[in-house]
Amino acid sequence: xxxxxxxxxxxxxxxxxxxxxxxxxxxxxxxxxxxxxxxxxxxxxxxxxxxxxxxxxxxxxxxxxxxxxxxxxxxxxxxxxxxxxxxxxxxxxxxxxxxxxxxxxxxxxxxxxxxxxxxxxxxxxxxxxxxxxxxxxxxxxxxxxxxxxxxxxxxxxxxxxxxxxxxxxxxxxxxxxxxxxxxxxxxxxxxxxxxxxxxxxxxxxxxxxxxxxxxxxxxxxxxxxxxxxxxxxxxxxxxxxxxxxxxxxxxxxxxxxxxxxxxxxx
Numbered sequence: 439x440x441x442x443x444x445x446x447x448x449x450x451x452x453x454x455x456x457x458x459x460x461x462x463x464x465x466x467x468x469x470x471x472x473x474x475x476x477x478x479x480x481x482x483x484x485x486x487x488x489x490x491x492x493x494x495x496x497x498x499x500x501x502x503x504x505x506x507x508x509x510x511x512x513x514x515x516x517x518x519x520x521x522x523x524x525x526x527x528x529x530x531x532x533x534x535x536x537x538x539x540x541x542x543x544x545x546x547x548x549x550x551x552x553x554x555x556x557x558x559x560x561x562x563x564x565x566x567x568x569x570x571x572x573x574x575x576x577x578x579x580x581x582x583x584x585x586x587x588x589x590x591x592x593x594x595x596x597x598x599x600x601x602x603x604x605x606x607x608x609x610x611x612x613x614x615x616x617x618x619x620x621x622x623x624x625x626x627x628x629x630x631x632x633x634x635x636x637x638x639x640x641x642x643x644x645x646x647x648x649x650x651x652x653x654x655x656x657x658x659x660x661x662x663x664x665x666x667x668x669x670x671x672x673x674x675x676x677x678x679x680x681x682x683x684x685x686x687x688x689x690x691x692x693x694x695x696x697x698x699x700x701x702x703x704x
Contacts, residue, residue, distance in 0.1 A: 513539075517537065517568065518537070520568060520644060521533050521566060524566060524644075524646055529653045529663075530566070530646065530648050530703065532703070534703065535566075535702055536701070536702045537701060538699070538700045538701075538702060539699055539700075540558065540560065540698035540700060542694070543556050543569075543695040543698065544692075545692075545693055546681065546691060546692035547681055547691055548688065549686050549690060550684065550690075551581070551582070551682070551684075552682070552683045553601075553680055553681060553683065554681055555588045555678045555679065555680035555681075556679045557676075558678045560676065561589075561674060561675050562647075562674055562700075562702045562703065563590065563649075563673060563674035563675075563704050564648050564703040565646075565677070565700055565701060566644065566645070566646050566700065566703075567587060567645045567699075568643065568698070568700075569585075569643055569696065569697060570640065570641075570642050570696045570697045571584070571585035571602060571641050571693065571695055572585075572638055572639070572640045572693070572695075573637075573691065573692060573694070574637045574691070574692050575637070575684050575691045575692075576685060576691075576692075579684045581685065582603050582609065582682060582684060583603060583682050583683055583685070583691040584603045584604060584681070584682060584693070585601070585602055585679070585680070585681060585693040585694075585695060586599060586600050586680045586681070587600055587645055587679060587680055588680045589645070589647060589675070589678075591675040591676045591678075592671060593675075596614045597613050597671065598610060598612055598666070599611045599612075599613060599680060600645060600652070600654070601680070601682050602641060602643055602656065603682075604634040604639045606623075607623060607631065607661070608624050608654050608656065608661050608662070609621075609623060610624070612666075612667055614671070621664055624653075624654050624661050624662025624663055625662050625664070627654070627663065628659050628661055628662070632656060632657070641656050641657050642658065644656075647666075648703070649666075650665060650667075650668055650672075651665060652666055674704060677700075679695045679698070
């Protein structure tokens with residue numbers, strides 16, 4: 439069962455100082471610079487500018503009834519097969535967890551190298567998060583843009599941002615009060631560049647976060663892993679859908695996420 443919430447914006451101003459590397463993890467250098475956090479109703483610019491809107495929230499886990507919802511049961515079974523696959527790959531130590539469905543997410547940002555994210559009361563330190571991404575840009579550009587997630591959002595707004603770009607693939611950044619730093623592309627995974635066509639682009643994105651590691655799958659293919667920071671952004675925190683804009687023209691970059699499912703292992 440899915441519930442839509444009202445939009446809730448989280449925004450912050452950041453100045454871009456590093457182009458995210460298109461291949462391999464790069465030596466961290468500032469990618470964005472933070473400014474004082476705005477009020478919830480404010481707009482943000484990243485050099486990225488952020489304009490967060492739509493929110494995600496969990497619904498209760500489907501429970502058996504005398505007349506079971508066959509669609510919900512199938513969705514659960516399909517997602518648990520993903521959990522089992524990740525466990526078999528040794529990326530999580532147990533299949534124990536709580537299944538959560540989240541409301542669809544849709545947002546657009548028309549400011550170059552800016553990102554926004556939704557608001558959700560769901561969070562964890564260790565989890566699996568999956569969604570179907572559909573994104574497009576108002577003009578043809580190879581600047582970094584697309585759908586993704588923020589996760590482990592800390593009370594001081596430190597967080598990770600992971601993104602799927604149609605040209606550069608998967609990119610991760612860590613954002614703290616010292617700035618936003620590129621963590622490059624995932625390692626030890628599939629090195630082939632995906633062909634997303636001319637757009638709108640679509641893909642099924644699966645994010646696995648377990649202690650100090652993040653693992654990524656795109657359309658069921660293993661893209662690789664990241665080693666996370668061991669001194670910051672290590673605690674449980676909310677996660678949410680996000681969109682990064684490549685251009686200020688027209689609607690900028692638009693992202694829609696559907697079939698958002700999570701497996702909470704905390």
